[in-house]
Amino acid sequence: MENILSVKGITERIRSLDVYPKVLEDFRIKTFGGATVTIISGLLMSVLFISELNYYLTPELREELLVDVSRGDKLRINLDVIFPHISCQFLAIDAIDVSGEQHINIDHNVFKRRLTLKGEPIDAPEKDNTIGSVNRTAKEFLNKVVTAAPTPSTTTLDPHRCESCYGAENARRKCCNSCDDVRQAYSEKGWAVNNLGDILQCKREGMSERLQDFDKEGCQVFGYVEVNRVGGNLHIAPGKSFTKHHIHVHDLNINDFQRFNLTHKIRHLSFGRTVAGKTNPLDGSVQIAEEGSMMFQYYIKIVATLYAKSDGQTLQTNQFAVTRHKKPVFESLTENGMPGVFFIYEFGPVMVKYSEINKSFMHFLTSVCAIVGGIFTVSAIIDSLLYHSIRAIQKKIELGKAS
Structure with missing residues (x-):
């Protein structure tokens, strides 16, 4: 109880x-x-x-600043640029870096699509989901686009002939059997080809007539380039490019270069891998050439960026800031630059790291x-x-x- x-x-x-x-x-x-x-x-x-x-x-995104130690790797440059008033056959894509390495007339993984003046594709290359993979090789595609069909006269030429270089012969080059041979010989001498119509090889290949039609089409340049991860520039410019005495040169007719209209639209430009949600400041931008032939320069500061996900995966890419500049090119190509679109890039000393924190x-x-x-x-x-x-x-x- x-x-x-x-x-x-x-x-x-x-x-x-x-x-x-x-x-x-x-x-x-x-x-x-x-x-x-x-x-x-x-x-x-x-x-x-x-x-x-x-x-x-x-996840919470935490930002850190670190010293960038990723030198020595390759940098992937993704680009998609439209030139509405210049034909593809007159554009060359080159990349040069501060270490002296040059990529001349790039056609690997970078393609040119011919466009009408209204911006409609004329002969679009077939490609799969990977930029640069085509059913035809880049060489085959560019040969179809750039090289005119041979005339009956060119098919009956003697393969053992030796034609004149028009005064530009040297010990290494005795014969110039094509227009390109003559232009290359003149370039080696430092001479300019003022009138292609006066050169038999160029006249036979119809180069003079094709030069008159350079503004009858537009061109879309797209794809990607892999370069050394050091400062340099990627440029798209008219004229055939080559190296002479370790100097990068474009073969331009001084009488015609001011007619090149380099108005362009940058549909896309990025560095490194694509990340969802990342914005690229040049995407969709348009630059108009108001004064004939002009030089467009984009000074780009690249900052390496690392995304560390909460599951331990990492993704390395790049962000960039850009400053635009343009100027007309007048009488002298050397004093005032040269017509073209130049992407001049350099790397910042720091890396931005974004970490996902649960x-x-x-x-x-x-x-x-x-x-x-x-x-x-x-x-x-x-x-x-x-x-x-x-x-x-x-x-x-x-x-x-x-x-």
Whole structure:
């Protein structure tokens, strides 16, 4: 008996600690105002819970600045540029870096698509999902685009002939059997070819007539180039490019180069791998050549960027800032530069690292408890104020009727 009494005493003491006293069902009053407050509170609680859950599931992006030690790797340059007023056969794509390495007349993984003056493709190369992979090789495609069909006269020429270089012969080059041979010989001498129509080889190949049609088509240059991860420039310029005495030169007719209209639209330019959500400042930009032949320069500062995902995967790419400059090219190609679009890039000394950090579950649980408890408390206060206010008004009304 004493044990039972002691147990009851302990139970009563525990009950006395209850800060949530219960009211019998018969004494509870449910009102329309209380129901309204409950519905609004439930909706608000649901919205805040979903918002907090979304915040918890979204990793936090932490930014750090590190010293860039990624020298020696290759840099991939992705480009897609449209020239609406110059034919593909007059554009050359070259890359030069500060170490002295040169990529001349690039055609590997970079392609030229002929366009009408309205921007419609004339002969689009077939390619798969990988930029640069085509059913035909780049050489085959460019030969089809650039090289005119041979005339009957060229098919009957003596293969052992030795034609004149028009005064540009040297110990290594005795014969010039094509227009390109003559132009190369003149370039080696440092001479300019002023009139291709005066050269039999060029006239036979129809080069002079084709030069008159350089602005009858447009051109889209697209693909990618892999270069050394050092400063340098990638440029798209008219004229055949070559190296002479370790100097990069473009073969341009001084009488015709001012007619080149290098108005262009950069559909895409990026460095490194593509990352979803990353913006490239030059995408969609348009530059118009107002004064005939012009030189467009884009000074680009590249910052290496590393994305470290929460699952341990890393993705290395690049961000860049750009400064634009353009100027007309007048009489001298050497003093005023040369017509073309130049992307001059250099690397910053730092690397930006973005790390995905998962948020703490305890922080999420604390926030949910704060939302639920806070809304319940505030809604109880509002419900109590409404209930007592309505009761007070009703009492006053009843007293007024009684008097």
